[in-house]
Amino acid sequence: xxxxxxxxxxxxxxxxxxxxxxxxxxxxxxxxxxxxxxxxxxxxxxxxxxxxxxxxxxxxxxxxxxxxxxxxxxxxxxxxxxxxxxxxxxxxxxxxxxxxxxxxxxxxxxxxxxxxxxxxxxxxxxxxxxxxxxxxxxxxxxxxxxxxxxxxxxxxxxxxxxxxxxxxxxxxxxxxxxxxxxxxxxxxxxxxxxxxxxxxxxxxxxxxxxxxxxxxxxxxxxxxxxxxxxxxxxxxxxxxxxxxxxxxxxxxxxxxxxxxxxxxxxxxxxxxxxxxxxxxxxxxxxxxxxxxxxxxxxxxxxxxxxxxxxxxxxxxxxxxxxxxxxxxxxxxxxxxxxxxxxxxxxxxxxxxxxxxxxxxxxxxxxxxxxxxxxxxxxxxxxxxxxxxxxxxxxxxxxxxxxxxxxxxxxxxxxxxxxxxxxxxxxxxxxxxxxxxxxxxxxxxxxx
Numbered sequence: 168x169x170x171x172x173x174x175x176x177x178x179x180x181x182x183x184x185x186x187x188x189x190x191x192x193x194x195x196x197x198x199x200x201x202x203x204x205x206x207x208x209x210x211x212x213x214x215x216x217x218x219x220x221x222x223x224x225x226x227x228x229x230x231x232x233x234x235x236x237x238x239x240x241x242x243x244x245x246x247x248x249x250x251x252x253x254x255x256x257x258x259x260x261x262x263x264x265x266x267x268x269x270x271x272x273x274x275x276x277x278x279x280x281x282x283x284x285x286x287x288x289x290x291x292x293x294x295x296x297x298x299x300x301x302x303x304x305x306x307x308x309x310x311x312x313x314x315x316x317x318x319x320x321x322x323x324x325x326x327x328x329x330x331x332x333x334x335x336x337x338x339x340x341x342x343x344x345x346x347x348x349x350x351x352x353x354x355x356x357x358x359x360x361x362x363x364x365x366x367x368x369x370x371x372x373x374x375x376x377x378x379x380x381x382x383x384x385x386x387x388x389x390x391x392x393x394x395x396x397x398x399x400x401x402x403x404x405x406x407x408x409x410x411x412x413x414x415x416x417x418x419x420x421x422x423x424x425x426x427x428x429x430x431x432x433x434x435x436x437x438x439x440x441x442x443x444x445x446x447x448x449x450x451x452x453x454x455x456x457x458x459x460x461x462x463x464x465x466x467x468x469x470x471x472x473x474x475x476x477x478x479x480x481x482x483x484x485x486x487x488x489x490x491x492x493x494x495x496x497x498x499x500x501x502x503x504x505x506x507x508x509x510x511x512x513x514x515x516x517x518x519x520x521x522x523x524x525x526x527x528x529x530x531x532x533x534x535x536x537x538x539x540x541x542x543x544x545x546x547x548x549x550x551x552x553x554x555x556x557x558x559x560x561x562x563x564x565x566x567x568x569x570x571x572x573x574x575x576x577x578x579x580x581x582x583x584x585x586x587x588x589x590x591x592x593x594x595x596x597x598x599x600x601x602x603x604x605x606x607x608x609x610x611x612x613x614x
Contacts, residue, residue: 177411178206178456179487181503184522186506188515189473196469196482199432199522202455203462205412207469208440227329228265228285230318230359231256233271233278234336234537238369239305245337245366246305248392250397254297256333260288267321268296271306271314271334273342285325305350308342313352315361322359326555329457331406332361334378339371348374352381356442357413360384360456362402364606366392368596372603380437383456388604390556390597408459411489414499415444415452416465419484422449426483430527432553433464436533436607446496452488464611466526471507482507505516525565525612532561532570536606540577540599543590552578552590560586567610573602595597 230255233425239246253268260266261392268278279299286296314334322330340348355361361382365375366389381387385402389395416439420426427603431437443451454464471482483505488496510516538555555578562571563583571583576598578588 168335176205177499179458179501180203181487181501181610183485183503183505184506184520186515186520186523187506188510188512188518191476191511193425193472193509193511194473196505196507197520197523197527198467198483199520199526200416200465200485200503200505201462202416202465202487202501204458209345218264218293223504226263226265226327226328227261227331227409228260228322228325229260229403230267230332231268232269232271232275232314232318232320232332232334233303233563234272234309234338234366234453235276235303235305235307236272236309236338237306237525238309244392246303247331248366248395249335250300250303252335252395256399256403257288257293257296259407260293260309260401261407262289264288264407265325265327266292266296267297267318269314269317270303270323271309271311271336273310273313274307275313275317278303278315279477283321283324285321308493309336309338309340310343310347310373311336311340311345312348315351315355315378317321318361319355319358320498327410329406329409330359330384331457332359332384333365333402333406334361334363335395335399336363336370336371336375339364348378352378356383357454358383360412362386362406364389364395364398364402365600366390366395368600376604376607381500383454385435386604388597389603390601407517409457410459411499412457413489414455414458415446415488415490415496416455417446417450417452417486417496417498418467419450419459419486420469421481421599424482425470425518426451427468427470428466429468430466430530431455432466432529433609434613436530439465446488452496464522466523466530467505469505473507474507476509476511479506479508493495494523522612526609528561528565529567529609532558532565532567533607533609535561536570536574536602540603542608543577548590555590556586556588558586559583559588565610566613569608569610570602570605573598573605577602589603 286292438454486502488498494526535558543551581587
């Protein structure tokens with residue numbers, strides 16, 4: 168086997184933003200935890216470094232799942248766009264990456280390389296895969312769970328650091344129950360990450376975003392099939408930039424402290440509270456998936472036992488860990504401390520951290536959009552107007568210009584500052600679905 172350069176050690180840092188001061192009797196502590204990874208590479212010298220491809224990059228395996236159900240032929244540009252997009256993604260694979268292409272209908276089929284194997288990306292296999300794509304045709308139903316289970320079987324056989332899926336669908340998951348899909352997502356969670364895309368407007372937003380959320384990936388709409396190739400290329404470039412897999416946020420709290428919630432709040436809102444796994448006395452791990460050079464923000468909300476004026480306590484310690492083959496976890500060497508201090512200084516105890524205020528607003532913005540669209544679909548136009556008006560107000564106040572633009576396609580904005588809006592009588596389905604799909608995208612707080 169070739170001797171490749173030893174990988175670089177990634178540098179993770181943790182910064183905590185909070186107002187630690189509580190009034191007498193106060194018990195709720197909020198903090199924004201910013202996690203940043205820089206420098207690239209894989210795990211440090213605490214474990215023996217595996218051999219990676221040139222440049223010290225970790226090895227990766229990718230499964231691309233392409234919807235081949237009958238509806239992909241209506242219009243034919245969808246199937247053509249999917250083939251072109253998959254070809255573009257294959258061209259973006261780094262040499263040495265393991266990959267497979269899966270065709271998805273009411274069953275899952277190996278399109279390339281077949282035989283329960285993964286191919287090693289090079290000029291020859293890329294060309295063979297693109298030839299195989301030309302034979303893809305549309306016909307059959309949709310059972311997304313079968314696609315994910317096949318992807319899991321193929322990816323789990325690979326001895327690699329990063330396992331990633333890309334899933335494209337154009338329709339609703341009509342040929343298996345919601346319970347079957349949920350069971351599949353539960354089985355695949357933590358085994359590979361997956362980005363999900365809906366093409367056209369005949370798919371179910373909550374299904375596609377639910378898949379991405381469960382598998383710690385991204386979700387988006389590609390309303391026009393012509394945009395698929397550019398989107399797939401970007402997705403694959405991001406996947407190729409991932410360097411450390413299975414990173415968890417480990418939160419330790421002292422006796423008497425309860426965790427109310429742990430949410431990712433940037434670049435998107437995703438509630439991680441229910442995904443905790445116990446990690447020893449008073450510590451729990453919250454999964455964050457794979458990391459490249461990037462930064463993400465998390466909102467931690469705690470309830471602490473009230474203490475006397477002048478008292479101070481460590482409310483939580485946040486660190487980053489990755490699992491090891493022997494069942495232990497390696498600490499990535501970065502930690503942040505969340506504090507609580509009781510004071511009778513009203514100005515100190517009533518101040519709100521700008522970071523906490525910003526992301527509380529961004530989480531409310533996502534919720535207001537989703538609730539407003541649900542009420543609109545249910546025919547409660549007054550309720551929808553109130554919720555979407557509040558969303559416009561929050562988007563305006565936080566400087567979330569992208570979301571403000573999407574909202575303006577669904578409501579006529581009379582006054583953004585007060586959130587006064589009128590529902591548009593006619594809204595393009597693609598505009599409504601884009602707003603719903605991207606409702607959880609946030610803007611970073613201005614430093």
